[in-house]
Amino acid sequence: MSWLEAERTELAAERILDAAGALFVERGVDKPGMDEVARAAGCSRATLYRYFENRQALIYAFAHREARLITKQVAQVATEVSDPRRRVVEAVLACLAAVRERPHLAAWYAGDSTLLREVLHDSPVIRGVAQSYLASDADATDPDLADWILRIILSFLSNPGDDEAAERRLLERFLVVPPRS
Known part of the structure; x- marks a missing residue:
């Protein structure tokens, strides 16, 4: 070729x-x-x-293309934060903003988001991106943490907070884990 x-x-x-x-x-x-x-x-x-x-390959290709574009935006924000515990909050907020500014993605999380949950769970591309922004480098190999981050993102997409400040407050309170002593 x-x-x-x-x-x-x-x-x-x-x-x-x-x-x-x-x-x-x-x-x-x-x-x-x-x-x-x-x-x-x-x-x-x-x-x-x-x-x-097949249709599934088409859907995954679409999701992966969008994920790569969103990842570029998230990386720009997340790399500016040195504290790994804070980086995950900034990465989640940047991801939410990037998805929300793409109106063609609203169909993925509006109403029944079963297909989106399936794609998020099964896609090594999307799970790998989520894992790269985890709160602690020591926990970066734990697949449950990537699953948790993706569930949080899906939750905020399907049931948004009042505003970004409210979402930030919840993420900082319940997602940022204090360092282990």
Whole structure:
């Protein structure tokens, strides 16, 4: 495959993911089928299946693309905080802000967020990102902590606090664990 083919492949996959994202906003994440995504992307079903083997692969690819974009924003904020216990609070707040500023992601956590919980639980990409911002380097290998961080984020997305200050207060009170003596 030449470099130009690789670029075209990436552009085609991005166009399909953009079309899927628009359908998720319009109809919800659970509703659009592969036929509908292909029509919205302006391609055939065969072309769609060349890039994504099934609906689950399409959904995960969309979630991973968004997670990579959000991670860049979170990293900019989190790397400025030297205290690892405080870093996790800033990372969670930055993640919440990044997700909320993307209206096309609202369908993922509005109403029944079963699919989002599944993606958060099963995605090594998303779990790895969550684990990288854990409160303590000593606990960074504990997968339960990544699960806990993701559950907190999902909770704030589906049931937001009154404002960022209220969310910060809760995170600082219940997420930041004092250093062990």
